[in-house]
Amino acid sequence: MHYRFHTAGESHGRALVAIVEGVPAGLELIAERDIDPELRRRQGGHGRGGRMAIERDAAELVAGIRLGETLGGPLALLVWNRDWPNWERAMSPVPLAEANDEETLRRVHLPRPGHADLVGVLKYDRSDARDILERASARETTARVAAGAVAKRLLAELGITIGSHVVMLGGVVATAPAELPEDLNAAADASPVRTLDPVAEQQMIAAIDDARAAGDTLGGCFEVVARGVPAGLGSHVSWDRRLDGRLAQALMSIQAMKGVEIGLGFEAAARPGSAVHDEIEATSDAGLSDRSGGFRRNHNHAGGLEGGMTTGAPLVVRVAMKPLSTLMKPLRSVDLRTGEAAVAVRERSDVVALPAAAVVGEAMMAIVLADAVLEKFGGDSMLELQRNFASYLAQLRAHRARLAGGDPNGHEVA
Ligand code: EPS
Numbered sequence: 109m110h111y112r113f114h115t116a117g118e119s120h121g122r123a124l125v126a127i128v129e130g131v132p133a134g135l136e137l138i139a140e141r142d143i144d145p146e147l148r149r150r151q152g153g154h155g156r157g158g159r160m161a162i163e164r165d166a167a168e169l170v171a172g173i174r175l176g177e178t179l180g181g182p183l184a185l186l187v188w189n190r191d192w193p194n195w196e197r198a199m200s201p202v203p204l205a206e207a208n209d210e211e212t213l214r215r216v217h218l219p220r221p222g223h224a225d226l227v228g229v230l231k232y233d234r235s236d237a238r239d240i241l242e243r244a245s246a247r248e249t250t251a252r253v254a255a256g257a258v259a260k261r262l263l264a265e266l267g268i269t270i271g272s273h274v275v276m277l278g279g280v281v282a283t284a285p286a287e288l289p290e291d292l293n294a295a296a297d298a299s300p301v302r303t304l305d306p307v308a309e310q311q312m313i314a315a316i317d318d319a320r321a322a323g324d325t326l327g328g329c330f331e332v333v334a335r336g337v338p339a340g341l342g343s344h345v346s347w348d349r350r351l352d353g354r355l356a357q358a359l360m361s362i363q364a365m366k367g368v369e370i371g372l373g374f375e376a377a378a379r380p381g382s383a384v385h386d387e388i389e390a391t392s393d394a395g396l397s398d399r400s401g402g403f404r405r406n407h408n409h410a411g412g413l414e415g416g417m418t419t420g421a422p423l424v425v426r427v428a429m430k431p432l433s434t435l436m437k438p439l440r441s442v443d444l445r446t447g448e449a450a451v452a453v454r455e456r457s458d459v460v461a462l463p464a465a466a467v468v469g470e471a472m473m474a475i476v477l478a479d480a481v482l483e484k485f486g487g488d489s490m491l492e493l494q495r496n497f498a499s500y501l502a503q504l505r506a507h508r509a510r511l512a513g514g515d516p517n518g519h520e521v522a
Contacts, residue, residue: 113127113129117247118243119132119242120191123189124189124251125187126254128183131172132487133177133180135490136175137183139166140166142260144165144166146256146260146471147167150464150467151328153460154301154313155462156461157328157459159191162191167187169183177243183258185255189247190484195214198213207485215451217236218441219298221453223238223434225274229501237444246364246468251467252362252475255389256470259477260474265477267336268336269335270333270470270474271288271291271296271332271335272296273288273295274329275331280308282308284305286350297380300313302330320436325460329428329429330429332426332466335423337418338418340421341417341480350415351416351418354414358473359436359469362465362472365430366429367427367428369427370411371408371424372409374412384409387405390404399420400504402505403423405506407426418480428440434458435454436454436457438451438452447490
């Protein structure tokens with residue numbers, strides 16, 4: 109991998125950590141300007157619980173940077189948990205000298221159906237499900253969004269932008285405008301559920317309020333869109349280089365995600381080929397801003413990917429999130445101490461985290477695209493990366509020009 113990241117941290121631990129490797133030297137990066145606004149976007153949305161009132165996530169860049177520019181080495185990012193003082197004893201890294209009682213340690217013996225609690229306890233041979241849930245928690249996505257914000261910053265230097273919006277929440281389907289707004293995130297962020305359909309927005313908010321009153325939770329679907337992506341990222345030649353597969357893995361790895369669709373997705377399976385595949389047209393003048401090699405499609409059903417490679421059209425990926433597994437009206441479970449029937453633990457939690465999950469989806473797409481960009485164009489410095497990128501765009505234009513000139517193969521004549 110060319111853009112790699114790791115995270116560490118527990119939901120109620122001292123901090124979340126991200127280590128990001130592969131960022132070329134010379135990327136201007138300021139945490140307050142480039143990372144913190146993304147962290148704040150992830151904290152929003154109607155349906156969040158009490159925790160978001162406690163946290164005010166901000167990233168500290170502690171390595172890999174000097175005078176606001178990356179150095180080419182691994183970046184280390186820290187996000188402190190403001191909730192930590194309330195958990196210092198329960199999550200103490202060292203054994204407690206006293207007060208080892210259940211309450212102080214906030215032990216969890218009633219696994220939640222749908223959560224990692226039970227299987228984690230079995231697999232890791234723990235007796236306290238807190239040892240599992242602390243790391244399984246979607247609090248970890250804070251670190252992903254920090255790592256993704258760095259990737260977004262890098263992509264922005266190449267004119268690639270990423271946005272998202274909620275397309276369904278708790279069964280309420282939004283009708284998206286025929287053309288997505290130019291600044292997708294500005295439009296989506298203006299909605300408390302990050303949707304572009306004002307009628308559906310009200311129904312979604314009502315559904316969330318109903319679910320909260322009923323002690324229940326909701327899921328839904330969001331769409332992530334990348335624009336400015338040049339044709340030819342990823343490859344058809346080997347399974348693990350196909351960008352559709354890499355995107356699906358990255359997005360599916362977000363806590364609570366259950367499905368990933370590209371372009372028409374599952375709907376394509378029910379249509380004849382003539383109603384699925386995007387017909388190809390040559391454009392008369394590709395122009396300097398063209399990233400599709402001088403070709404255009406009549407639709408973008410493919411979601412910007414053919415043969416595991418980007419086509420130059422916007423990348424469109426939809427992700428399905430299951431309802432959160434912490435219910436205030438808990439489901440039936442078993443007490444891990446006795447094997448007796450019981451109801452699952454009731455931990456403070458969100459009713460819906462879908463608007464925030466969409467922001468995490470942007471981060472994961474940014475990370476995959478940054479990786480694909482660095483794989484194709486390389487570069488130890490931003491200058492080298494930008495030069496390689498510009499040279500490839502010039503190659504695409506030259507290819508098209510040669511075709512227009514009647515060379516059927518379009519091969520370079522040195
Ligand atoms: C989460 C439970 C809640 C959420 C949390 C994810 O946390 P707490 O148990 O502290 O109330 O708020 O999400 C975040 C903290 C976050 O930053 O997104 C869970 O169990 O997954």
